[in-house]
Amino acid sequence: MKALIIGCGIAGPVTAMALREVGVDAEIFEAYDEGSEGVGTFLNLASNGLAALRVLGAHRKVLDKAIPTPRMVMWSGTGKRLGEVANGLRLDDGTVSHTVLRSDLYRGIRDEAEQRGIKVRYGKRLVSYDESTGQVTARFEDGTEATGDLLIACDGVHSRTRSILDPQAPAPRYSGLYSFGGIVKDGGLTGEPGVYNMIFGKRAFFGYTVAESGETWWFANLPRRLGDVPASWKPELVRAFEDDANASAEVIGRSDAGLGSPIYDLPPVPVWHRGRALLLGDAAHATSPSAGQGASLAVEDAVVLAKCLRDSGDHREAFARFEAERRPRVERVVAYSRTISNSKAAGPVARVFRDLMLPIFLKRSASQESLAWMYRYQAGL
Numbered sequence: 001m002k003a004l005i006i007g008c009g010i011a012g013p014v015t016a017m018a019l020r021e022v023g024v025d026a027e028i029f030e031a032y033d034e035g036s037e038g039v040g041t042f043l044n045l046a047s048n049g050l051a052a053l054r055v056l057g058a059h060r061k062v063l064d065k066a067i068p069t070p071r072m073v074m075w076s077g078t079g080k081r082l083g084e085v086a087n088g089l090r091l092d093d094g095t096v097s098h099t100v101l102r103s104d105l106y107r108g109i110r111d112e113a114e115q116r117g118i119k120v121r122y123g124k125r126l127v128s129y130d131e132s133t134g135q136v137t138a139r140f141e142d143g144t145e146a147t148g149d150l151l152i153a154c155d156g157v158h159s160r161t162r163s164i165l166d167p168q169a170p171a172p173r174y175s176g177l178y179s180f181g182g183i184v185k186d187g188g189l190t191g192e193p194g195v196y197n198m199i200f201g202k203r204a205f206f207g208y209t210v211a212e213s214g215e216t217w218w219f220a221n222l223p224r225r226l227g228d229v230p231a232s233w234k235p236e237l238v239r240a241f242e243d244d245a246n247a248s249a250e251v252i253g254r255s256d257a258g259l260g261s262p263i264y265d266l267p268p269v270p271v272w273h274r275g276r277a278l279l280l281g282d283a284a285h286a287t288s289p290s291a292g293q294g295a296s297l298a299v300e301d302a303v304v305l306a307k308c309l310r311d312s313g314d315h316r317e318a319f320a321r322f323e324a325e326r327r328p329r330v331e332r333v334v335a336y337s338r339t340i341s342n343s344k345a346a347g348p349v350a351r352v353f354r355d356l357m358l359p360i361f362l363k364r365s366a367s368q369e370s371l372a373w374m375y376r377y378q379a380g381l
Helices: 012-021 047-055 060-065 102-115 160-165 233-241 246-251 295-312 313-346 348-365 368-375
Strands: 004-005 025-029 042-045 071-076 081-086 098-101 117-123 126-132 136-139 146-150 150-154 173-184 195-200 205-210 216-223 261-265 277-279
Touching: 004 012, 004 136, 004 146, 004 195, 012 025, 012 102, 012 261, 012 295, 025 146, 042 047, 042 102, 042 295, 047 136, 047 295, 047 368, 060 098, 060 102, 071 150, 081 368, 098 102, 102 117, 126 160, 150 160, 150 368, 173 313, 195 348, 205 246, 216 233, 216 246, 216 313, 233 246, 295 313, 313 368
Parallel strands: 004 025, 004 150, 025 117, 071 195, 150 277
Antiparallel strands: 042 098, 071 081, 126 136, 136 146, 173 216, 173 261, 195 205, 205 216
């Protein structure tokens, strides 16, 4: 059996490796002409995602480049400590959630896949596919095509494959937030290494952690109308945080704020698979980064899909099993993350209510068991 994997982000190489573990050959087709080594800032790889990556023996290169971040402390824009919550749960070997540059995560996973003999074809933008005689043929913008037994869409929140599979599929929905981030060698912020400080500011949301090296890894979420892009983002960000009782405005002032990225997620997607084609990762259930689960859910998907293909009689049964196991979990995470995103974009009245109620919520969530449903999920082969 051979799988054509559309997209070489995070989900694509992990899926290819997982399928190889159960005897399914895989080849990756990436729309862009080159890899995405320089794309994005950093992201959270939660303990459940690391556990799934460990199943494939593909976690070591990632951990070598990442910093442990097992805790989060919440603050108001006035400097009030609102509470603390765990960022994941420790694995049986003590491994905790880590923060990693997206480029390092991408490079580590893609290189690991290539070392295992998985081919990546660049400049292969999917335009259509069709099925005949028990196979699926993918056709690309450059005029070439490829044939296999399965087509697995790992092409992200703006998936081209999703719209081909189901022209009625819902479009990505804008969260109301633009995302920014960077790393500053001397950020001027103090903090315990391994702790994320999450600040619900008066106008925007700011988060940071201090690495053992002393670097400050920061990100900001700015409420903004979609498409309302200023000539320069830095002055806008500085103004958004200048009245908060912390040094967030100063950190941004020392940074290259770069271009803001609008944050999207997906409402429930009715059709995940049809015939020999299946949506996976962000193509099926993109979540906002507020819960820190996007990459982790993709890795889980890959392992679960491989298991379903191994244990099922054919691809139809495998795809149905995959959806039955994954849909309830991922839609719960998407909804949970969207709730957090909404709190970051709160108006003046909602901010007051949020800052009053958040300490109560965090106190209830302080127990590790409160989020066990998210972090203790076991994806295994």
